[in-house]
Amino acid sequence: MTDYFKSVVETAFEPYLTQLRALPFASKVRLLPGGKGDAAPAPTLAIKTPEREERLHIELKTGSLSLELLEHWASERRTDPSQRILFVPTVGRDMGDRLEALGVMFMDRAGNCYVNLSGRYISRVRGQRTEARPAADKGMRAPAY
Numbered sequence: 333m334t335d336y337f338k339s340v341v342e343t344a345f346e347p348y349l350t351q352l353r354a355l356p357f358a359s360k361v362r363l364l365p366g367g368k369g370d371a372a373p374a375p376t377l378a379i380k381t382p383e384r385e386e387r388l389h390i391e392l393k394t395g396s397l398s399l400e401l402l403e404h405w406a407s408e409r410r411t412d413p414s415q416r417i418l419f420v421p422t423v424g425r426d427m428g429d430r431l432e433a434l435g436v437m438f439m440d441r442a443g444n445c446y447v448n449l450s451g452r453y454i455s456r457v458r459g460q461r462t463e464a465r466p467a468a469d470k471g472m473r474a475p476a477y
Contacts, residue, residue, distance in 0.1 A: 341375055344392065348419040351443040357381050357453040363390075377417060379449065386449045388437070389416040396422060399430060406434045413437070414448065425458050432456065 342349075345363060352361045360380035364387070377388045397405070397420060406413075413435040423431065423440040431438050432446040439445045442460040447453070 345375070345390070345419065347441045348439045351439055351441070351445065352377075352379065352447070354443065355445075355447065355453075355455050357449070357455075360385075381449060381453050383452070387415075391416060391418045393418065393420040396420070397427065399427065402427065402430060402434075406431075406436055414450075417447070422462065428458050 342363060349361050349363070352358055358379050359382065360378075362378050363375040364378055366375045374390045374392060377390050379386045379388070414437075416437065418431070418436055418438040419440075420438060421441050423438055423444045428438070428444055428446060435448075437445075437447050439447070440460075442462045443457055444460045445455055445457045447455045
């Protein structure tokens with residue numbers, strides 16, 4: 333594993349991996365490098381269950397998704413939805429329900445998820461919220477001059 337993979341890629345994925353590790357059926361969660369070169373594919377997610385190791389293609393989204401964009405994105409994916417997982421910062425209840433209806437596995441930073449591994453290990457979590465930043469981290473809240 334290269335230093336680049338460890339420092340940049342693992343840092344971007346760590347909030348999602350932490351949430352996946354909390355699932356009761358996931359005894360081990362790790363990233364496998366996606367390839368070599370400038371246009372290397374995203375890493376693969378390996379989740380060890382009591383029966384076997386499942387591997388999923390990862391799609392990392394850094395911004396929020398609208399329902400329209402989600403529908404478009406899901407219709408254009410060529411890989412089987414059961415072989416991929418979407419990592420997105422925040423997934424609301426309606427969005428989570430729609431992703432599940434489309435058969436798209438997902439995980440957000442707060443732990444909201446739909447994970448279905450071979451129909452045997454299924455996790456549905458909704459209503460989790462990310463920790464609010466303390467007011468001190470939000471600036472002075474005073475008019476600027």
